[in-house]
Amino acid sequence: MQQNTISANDRIRIALIGCGGMGMGDTRFALTVPGVELAACADVYDGRLKRAKELWGESLFTTRDYREILNRKDIDAVIVATPDHWHAPITMQALAAGKHVYCEKPMIHSVSEGKPVIAAQKQSGRILQIGSQYASSLSFLKARDLFRSGAIGELNLVEAWLDRNTARGAWQYSIPPDASEQNIDWDRFLGKAPKRPFEPIRLFRWRNYNDYGTGVAGDLFVHLYTGIHTVTGALGPTRVFATGGLRFWKDGRDAPDVMLALIDYPRTANHPEFTLSLKVNFVSGLAAESFGIRFVGSEGVMATTVGSVTLSRTPRETEPGYSIGTFAKAVQEQFLKEYRAKYPQANPSADAIRPEKTERYQPPASHDAHREHHENFYRAIRTNKPHFEDAAFGLRTAGPALLSNVSYFERRPVLWDPQTMTAV
């Protein structure tokens, strides 16, 4: 294990590997953290390296080969924001090269990559933080506090959804008009994926293809799992079933645009047994994107989004009520006599009106979960105290998410062991 050599006030020099929309967004947030400097960028498309220099200066070191970045001694941390099939290989190599790593979600492209990433992190002693920012969202942390305080009673069901309805929401990202074999390192993009001839749409819209992306499960279920595990302290489910279909965006993609899953969570010390229902619909018919997680309990429901937590509580009824209309009159009278002996009639008064409260919690307007997540990463590097969204957390969210894809394509329920993080 290597020693962490960065202390509280030191500069942290970072590099970006994978300069797409997410990577550049990550870098913008990273650069708002005091003391963080961008030293280098890697991408397989030259245009993005040019763009990086437009944004961050001509002195930036840029390369098509991320290994040139890992070899540099003056870089402390890297952001891995490549297509999903490169996440685990680059993350492991970066850790081995002594870099701290902020790796975009999902941490892995297939479940089998999970344990090696955990081992690599352990061996390196470096910080590895996964980029699902809900783990740093004040809304989710507030929801966690409310959940732990028993605000909704006994949890029995969690529903989470993300509805989209636009071309961009459905991953129809723009393709640069100058895309060519000259300015794109096609083989490096492909990496471990099956060899195939140059076809830029597969690079710029890599989420649409299982060879590089992980579909709605890897892109979005992972976020939902992150939110749910953050709030409940759950380790993961025992069974995953997913279905859906490619209903609308039939642009050659091999990933579904509607995906639903039912997932069984066993009882743990942190929560009772509950069922999880997930939904992503890229053809939602709605005017705006809609996202949320609903935690349903015996005494209330808590709805969480990035922007707020809403808690609706209904105290349980004080008496069970009765259904005696079908009994003979004399029996009804006898029933009511016994019932009222057991549940004395409360004199109707203002006090007898049951309180049905809805409380809404909103983080301050200045709070941005994404920026906070980057701040937490650099704080972790400086204090050598990792954020809880580490490699194990990353496998516990990505594992069941990726199993949804297995369930969908193999048309069967899939079993998972949340303790050992292995498919059964």
Next chain:
Amino acid sequence: MGMGDTSSALAQTGVKLTAVCDVYQGRLTRSRELWGNDLFTTRDYREILSRKDIDAVVVATPDHWHARIAIEAMEAGKDVYVEKPMMQRISEGPGLVAAQKKTGRILQVGSQRVSSIVYQKAKDLIDAGAIGELNLVEAWWDRNSAIGAWQYSLPPDASTETIDWDHFLGHAPKRSFEPLRLFRWRNYKDYGTGVAGDLFVHLFSGLHFITGAIGPTRVLSTGGLRFWKDGRDVPDVMLGLYDYPARGKMPAFNLALRVNFVNGASENSGFRFAGSEGVLTVGGGVTVSKSPRESEPGYTIDTFPKPVREEFLRRHREKYPQVKATADAIRPLTEERYNPPRGYSDHLDHHRVFFESVRSRKPVVEDAVFGFRAAGPALLSNISQSDQKLFDWDPEAMRIRS
């Protein structure tokens, strides 16, 4: 349910109640209190079926008696209004369909939404393309009370004298007198069909009526007994996922069902149909929210260098000429609400439809085949939940595919 059905039946013109049967004496007494002392009452339904002066029967027994009594009644020449689910077991479905065919009697299943003007409106709107291409249907039923969770009252005079226990048990396993199992029969698999048979069936009936679908090809259900641990052997939280194939003009879509008896906030139920151009919800009324699709796909070019961005935009604007922003360019986001007249009752309508068919001999929509196609996937959900298995269902032939 049976007494409620009878009230709705008696609200129709020319319908007279002649006889009542129940295994609990108190309910026969109650019937005479309600409908007069000249009512014929019995603990043995066969005494009713053998009477020549009875044209139709309402079968509102516990679920495990539905199919048997409905078949015997049709064979005795009666028209039958049978409560949902039409049968307790999938294996009882073909017998009901065959008996209806053979006897030529009217059989209507009691999921009243099939006769509801609200569901007819939803059907008309979807047929007219109000939400574009359907892709997902979500339907739910949330409850949060003891009565909602089937903790029905037990009469204080329940005894082996006032109750014909063996008659109640019927083909269910023999066991000693335990009135809880009669008065809260929905809580036990021996007599009821759980949330799937009580409530999923309504949702399947409504869905099939609105979309013209005849059933899913795959069924997976999960859930558990989370709160109402009163000795019942059925779950109080249940969710299901169902794959519907393309059929006629209707594209393939997914169905997600949910029943939660421990919904700590509110009690409500409804449907949500998501399509490529809008969302339609059905509850007490129908709501349509239309969202026309975007007129151009938009772009994500921030990561390209300046000259490439400019070239991209030039080509993009060639293909999608920039529309000058005008008041006309503002996309209309409409929400239309359709509410039935105040006091509307689909239950009354469903009974009206039944007696109209009894008179005209014209078939009803919610016949034995319809009832089978609604109850089949619902009952399969129970097996899927308890056996933790995914099932393939043949909706045309109405059987489990092996």
